Amino acid sequence: MVLLPRLAKHIMRRSTEELVGMPFRLFIALSYLHDHDGVRQQQLADALCMDAGNIVLLLNELEDLGYISRIRDPADRRRHKVAITNAGREAVERAKHNQEQIEDDILQALDADERDTLWRLLTRAVRRVDDDEPTT
Amino acid sequence: MVLLPRLAKHIMRRSTEELVGMPFRLFIALSYLHDHDGVRQQQLADALCMDAGNIVLLLNELEDLGYISRIRDPADRRRHKVAITNAGREAVERAKHNQEQIEDDILQALDADERDTLWRLLTRAVRRVDDDEPTT
DNA sequence: TATTGTTATACTCTATAACTATA
DNA sequence: TATAGTTATAGAGTATAACAATA
Numbered sequence: 001m002v003l004l005p006r007l008a009k010h011i012m013r014r015s016t017e018e019l020v021g022m023p024f025r026l027f028i029a030l031s032y033l034h035d036h037d038g039v040r041q042q043q044l045a046d047a048l049c050m051d052a053g054n055i056v057l058l059l060n061e062l063e064d065l066g067y068i069s070r071i072r073d074p075a076d077r078r079r080h081k082v083a084i085t086n087a088g089r090e091a092v093e094r095a096k097h098n099q100e101q102i103e104d105d106i107l108q109a110l111d112a113d114e115r116d117t118l119w120r121l122l123t124r125a126v127r128r129v130d131d132d133e134p135t136t
Numbered sequence: 137m138v139l140l141p142r143l144a145k146h147i148m149r150r151s152t153e154e155l156v157g158m159p160f161r162l163f164i165a166l167s168y169l170h171d172h173d174g175v176r177q178q179q180l181a182d183a184l185c186m187d188a189g190n191i192v193l194l195l196n197e198l199e200d201l202g203y204i205s206r207i208r209d210p211a212d213r214r215r216h217k218v219a220i221t222n223a224g225r226e227a228v229e230r231a232k233h234n235q236e237q238i239e240d241d242i243l244q245a246l247d248a249d250e251r252d253t254l255w256r257l258l259t260r261a262v263r264r265v266d267d268d269e270p271t272t
Numbered sequence: 273t274a275t276t277g278t279t280a281t282a283c284t285c286t287a288t289a290a291c292t293a294t295a
Numbered sequence: 296t297a298t299a300g301t302t303a304t305a306g307a308g309t310a311t312a313a314c315a316a317t318a
Binding site for chain 2: 001002003004005006007008009010011012013024027028031032047048049096099102103106107108109110114117118119121122123124125126127128129132
């Protein structure tokens, strides 16, 4: 259970802004929005384990870059729906591509099948945890 | 490649000091020392992706708790070998046991076999990355 | 001169609490 | 009154650089 955070640190250490194309925090958030377009800010906070206040700052950065836009929810005008833009989608694709060499570096010990298995297991675990978050 | 850091955050968020028995950072370091008794401080810095200066502070805390001790290397008196104490070993065991409920929580979506597979893959990946670090 | 560990300092990230607007 | 988002501030964690001891 300590292995996961340790491996994560190795990934973060290597995922420099220069390589990924944006600060790694932003990439993580944008990647989530890529898969969950239109979520509310609070859902983002739960999924990324971040404070709601920091989500605001993070979204400001992404908005300045033109990667997302905030849309007021007509059904409840207090809420914002966060939408990823085309530029945002392209940035995610570029970042994913650039990150592949890090994956090769980190997962040297595993062959292609094993990597596939690892991602499938992680994806299922993350999805379940996301769904469990109190979405209101 | 963003899944791992995201899952790691969920783990860290839930691994409160109250539950684990010590700050999570300390547990990660102590767990590494449990498996690599007698390493030098620089190796620790590489393995944990931390600055050498912060390792000093972290080890000070662990030493104050009586979980580790620093021993000068007779072969090269500049170096410190970091040794885990019996109290340290016991603390790791307790923390691992306490953390099991977090594992259940995070890995709900996976059955016992799948969890086993996941740990085996992660262990191999981490070992390889550790060995690759410039140990001098 | 180069390296190991230490110390002091500055910086980033994160968490806490008060504020605005909508419900 | 309660909730979603914002803002401002304080705190924890992290990195940077200078220092002492040893090689």
